Amino acid sequence: MSTATPAAAGTPVSVARSQPADHAAVRRHNLGLVLRLLRSGGPRSRAGIAVATGLNKATVSSLVAELESRGLVRDVGTDRERRLGRPATLVELDGRGVLAIGLEVNVDFLSVLVTDVAGREVHSRTRPIDARHHSLDAIVALLVELSEEGVSIAGPTRRAVTGCTVAVPGVVDVDAGVVRIAPNLGWHDVPFAAVLGAALGAELAVTVDNEANLAALAEHRVGQHAGVANLLYVIGEVGLGGGIVVDGHLVRGASGFGGEIGHMTMERDGLRCNCGSRGCWETLVALPAVLRAAVPDRADELAADENLSPEDKIRIVAERASSGDAVALAALRDVGEWLGVGLANLFHVLNPDIVVLAGIYPVVAEWVVPVATEVLAEQTLGHAGRSCPVVVSSLGFSAAARGGAIHAAERVFDDPLCVPVLSDQKEPS
Amino acid sequence: MSTATPAAAGTPVSVARSQPADHAAVRRHNLGLVLRLLRSGGPRSRAGIAVATGLNKATVSSLVAELESRGLVRDVGTDRERRLGRPATLVELDGRGVLAIGLEVNVDFLSVLVTDVAGREVHSRTRPIDARHHSLDAIVALLVELSEEGVSIAGPTRRAVTGCTVAVPGVVDVDAGVVRIAPNLGWHDVPFAAVLGAALGAELAVTVDNEANLAALAEHRVGQHAGVANLLYVIGEVGLGGGIVVDGHLVRGASGFGGEIGHMTMERDGLRCNCGSRGCWETLVALPAVLRAAVPDRADELAADENLSPEDKIRIVAERASSGDAVALAALRDVGEWLGVGLANLFHVLNPDIVVLAGIYPVVAEWVVPVATEVLAEQTLGHAGRSCPVVVSSLGFSAAARGGAIHAAERVFDDPLCVPVLSDQKEPS
Numbered sequence: 001m002s003t004a005t006p007a008a009a010g011t012p013v014s015v016a017r018s019q020p021a022d023h024a025a026v027r028r029h030n031l032g033l034v035l036r037l038l039r040s041g042g043p044r045s046r047a048g049i050a051v052a053t054g055l056n057k058a059t060v061s062s063l064v065a066e067l068e069s070r071g072l073v074r075d076v077g078t079d080r081e082r083r084l085g086r087p088a089t090l091v092e093l094d095g096r097g098v099l100a101i102g103l104e105v106n107v108d109f110l111s112v113l114v115t116d117v118a119g120r121e122v123h124s125r126t127r128p129i130d131a132r133h134h135s136l137d138a139i140v141a142l143l144v145e146l147s148e149e150g151v152s153i154a155g156p157t158r159r160a161v162t163g164c165t166v167a168v169p170g171v172v173d174v175d176a177g178v179v180r181i182a183p184n185l186g187w188h189d190v191p192f193a194a195v196l197g198a199a200l201g202a203e204l205a206v207t208v209d210n211e212a213n214l215a216a217l218a219e220h221r222v223g224q225h226a227g228v229a230n231l232l233y234v235i236g237e238v239g240l241g242g243g244i245v246v247d248g249h250l251v252r253g254a255s256g257f258g259g260e261i262g263h264m265t266m267e268r269d270g271l272r273c274n275c276g277s278r279g280c281w282e283t284l285v286a287l288p289a290v291l292r293a294a295v296p297d298r299a300d301e302l303a304a305d306e307n308l309s310p311e312d313k314i315r316i317v318a319e320r321a322s323s324g325d326a327v328a329l330a331a332l333r334d335v336g337e338w339l340g341v342g343l344a345n346l347f348h349v350l351n352p353d354i355v356v357l358a359g360i361y362p363v364v365a366e367w368v369v370p371v372a373t374e375v376l377a378e379q380t381l382g383h384a385g386r387s388c389p390v391v392v393s394s395l396g397f398s399a400a401a402r403g404g405a406i407h408a409a410e411r412v413f414d415d416p417l418c419v420p421v422l423s424d425q426k427e428p429s
Numbered sequence: 430m431s432t433a434t435p436a437a438a439g440t441p442v443s444v445a446r447s448q449p450a451d452h453a454a455v456r457r458h459n460l461g462l463v464l465r466l467l468r469s470g471g472p473r474s475r476a477g478i479a480v481a482t483g484l485n486k487a488t489v490s491s492l493v494a495e496l497e498s499r500g501l502v503r504d505v506g507t508d509r510e511r512r513l514g515r516p517a518t519l520v521e522l523d524g525r526g527v528l529a530i531g532l533e534v535n536v537d538f539l540s541v542l543v544t545d546v547a548g549r550e551v552h553s554r555t556r557p558i559d560a561r562h563h564s565l566d567a568i569v570a571l572l573v574e575l576s577e578e579g580v581s582i583a584g585p586t587r588r589a590v591t592g593c594t595v596a597v598p599g600v601v602d603v604d605a606g607v608v609r610i611a612p613n614l615g616w617h618d619v620p621f622a623a624v625l626g627a628a629l630g631a632e633l634a635v636t637v638d639n640e641a642n643l644a645a646l647a648e649h650r651v652g653q654h655a656g657v658a659n660l661l662y663v664i665g666e667v668g669l670g671g672g673i674v675v676d677g678h679l680v681r682g683a684s685g686f687g688g689e690i691g692h693m694t695m696e697r698d699g700l701r702c703n704c705g706s707r708g709c710w711e712t713l714v715a716l717p718a719v720l721r722a723a724v725p726d727r728a729d730e731l732a733a734d735e736n737l738s739p740e741d742k743i744r745i746v747a748e749r750a751s752s753g754d755a756v757a758l759a760a761l762r763d764v765g766e767w768l769g770v771g772l773a774n775l776f777h778v779l780n781p782d783i784v785v786l787a788g789i790y791p792v793v794a795e796w797v798v799p800v801a802t803e804v805l806a807e808q809t810l811g812h813a814g815r816s817c818p819v820v821v822s823s824l825g826f827s828a829a830a831r832g833g834a835i836h837a838a839e840r841v842f843d844d845p846l847c848v849p850v851l852s853d854q855k856e857p858s
Contacts, residue, residue: 257809
């Protein structure tokens with residue numbers, strides 16, 4: 001399994017790499033450089049920062065002062081390892097007062113997860129909801145309530161919120177802040193970043209992204225297999241979504257359709273998909289297909305029941321399989337095979353280090369994963385798919401909201417100047 | 430169409446971004462920084478370099494002296510735009526004496542393309558060969574001959590060769606320098622970088638990569654659509670290969686199987702593929718499938734004829750289609766459809782800005798491209814595939830060798846110290 005390159009810890013700004021940069025951009029870059037160094041390497045003296053970054057000591061002192069004035073770093077103790085000269089004061093990543101908000105809008109729940117800049121969770125909550133029966137305004141009002149509750153729980157230490165990133169089950173143009181298509185919410189071309197931003201307060205940076213992308217980001221940063229360079233995240237619920245990490249970076253593509261793997265055609269004459277095409281991967285392996293094949297006697301009833309979550313419904317399938325029901329077992333074998341075929345296709349495109357399955361799959365993993373793993377190996381060139389483990393997600397429901405908070409916090413590392421100066425401090429010269 | 434981010438101009442080394450770096454690594458990084466700046470932005474004064482990079486002037490002077498001592502930059506004229514103070518000397522990217530070699534091994538030809546560090550072509554040659562009837566040693570000997578000829582043609586100005594990157598039609602573990610599988614050459618686990626490196630001379634850095642990857646790199650850097658962030662390169666010959674650029678970087682995956690798109694399963698009960706699976710994309714759209722369907726009366730004879738290149742063979746199909754032959758026209762329509770279905774699948778994974786078709790497809794473009802374009806739009810979520818033009822390559826046969834030279838030259842920008850000091854110069858202090 002290949003490991004992440006240094007760049008995987010965050011996209012380098014590389015202001016001065018291939019195009020000219022002005023002084024302000026260089027300073028911003030260097031502030032981020034110092035902050036990332038402290039995040040990944042722990043506390044360090046100013047002299048140690050200078051050695052590690054190649055910046056001169058006067059510059060480092062000025063950068064540290066700037067970061068300190070914004071509550072992002074603080075002095076802690078002295079370096080006891082130091083044997084010669086006077087002991088040096090160590091600087092560490094602080095940022096406890098600077099919060100990042102991750103939100104998720106899903107068909108049957110809303111979630112919030114708040115962390116500080118160092119990634120420490122300070123609050124999380126999931127609230128059941130039937131999003132299809134709520135207006136956009138009602139959903140926005142609930143999200144504002146959840147966010148404000150989350151931030152207020154952080155209490156008096158809170159002094160800035162760096163941003164809010166919200167996950168939605170749909171295709172998102174991240175740069176434009178627009179949800180292009182979210183079929184299960186009935187949204188088309190919704191300028192969600194602007195709408196939510198206005199409701200949350202104009203000063204807050206709001207980003208919208210696809211739920212699977214943000215969940216993949218969370219898997220890549222804090223999941224059980226964090227740090228692998230190439231990760232494929234596959235989530236099955238009513239639909240089938242994907243999040244792709246290549247060389248440590250999320251693949252969104254030109255306009256947000258990257259990772260919409262549920263709509264790969266697997267059978268040109270297959271079943272009609274919600275998207276209008278035939279034989280999409282999701283018509284074979286997402287929840288409706290599993291219910292139809294595994295519990296044919298209850299499939300219609302379950303599909304219509306809005307009080308049960310996808311996980312409640314797949315648990316019924318798991319119970320039948322556990323009891324040895326031949327129909328359920330055959331259906332899960334089919335699902336495992338089709339999962340394997342699709343994963344083999346993706347292996348030939350992306351060659352991931354690992355595949356992480358989420359949503360309904362962890363519940364039926366014992367029947368589905370071994371079959372998918374076998375087919376993935378069989379159907380790949382030279383059986384190379386053997387090298388790619390298929391595992392289930394350990395992050396559960398909070399994955400997308402956690403990815404949102406990680407994404408929102410990242411803004412501080414890209415531009416530490418987005419955090420205001422502490423009120424009792426002067427802007428350093 | 431999205432444009433490339435700054436990082437697209439070359440992978441940042443980011444030595445100091447997320448992990449500590451030693452002084453030598455920082456200096457190497459900064460030397461590369463200056464060199465890239467001069468490549469992308471043209472001549473600049475030392476003071477201008479300091480401003481653009483954020484490095485101090487003393488450091489810049491020392492870096493420029495180091496680069497000068499290696500023939501990578503040179504002083505040219507003075508800055509006439511400057512109004513105050515004494516005129517500043519401008520520094521420009523030189524490197525005319527430092528060569529990069531791109532090679533290609535294909536089933537029916539070997540190619541060499543030599544450039545200098547600034548990308549100026551100094552030599553190129555293609556030599557027909559039937560690689561299947563040559564031993565590995567014989568192929569290596571021919572490649573050495575081609576390389577030496579290419580370098581000697583550069584004449585007395587040549588003083589260093591930065592490296593050699595060789596393209597092969599197969600799955601390559603680039604880090605290990607091993608060709609894992611090259612079915613059409615009959616190679617398995619060939620340590621080609623080591624073998625070729627030993628033959629070329631131990632001091633030369635030799636890299637092996639997949640032909641479609643290197644061709645995609647060339648398309649991304651110097652092709653007609655150079656600079657788009659996300660490019661999908663699809664080449665059809667005896668097999669079907671792909672090269673993927675995401676956010677300006679090649680996608681090789683964990684072990685070199687990235688871009689092996691010809692082995693995506695399109696029909697689980699389809700034709701047997703050379704790889705052992707059934708219904709791979711290449712069984713539907715690569716040359717053998719086209720010949721079988723379009724010229725059934727001559728398919729066996731053409732498949733067996735080793736004196737004709739894939740391009741010679743596809744031209745026979747194009748001639749029939751031009752003359753209105755219904756069988757050929759129907760076959761090409763089918764090929765266009767299957768190309769479109771596969772491209773739609775890849776659109777849902779990668780969402781490229783553009784698809785570039787190469788190999789046999791440019792020859793039959795007028796029949797195949799409109800159909801593929803139509804199906805790509807039809808089969809994508811919200812017809813989003815409409816935003817992705819399908820075009821044919823303008824680089825032709827030399828694409829992979831050119832990509833090899835680009836890759837080999839890149840080494841100088843990553844580590845300018847790989848170029849030796851000029852013999853009449855002292856190592857700068």
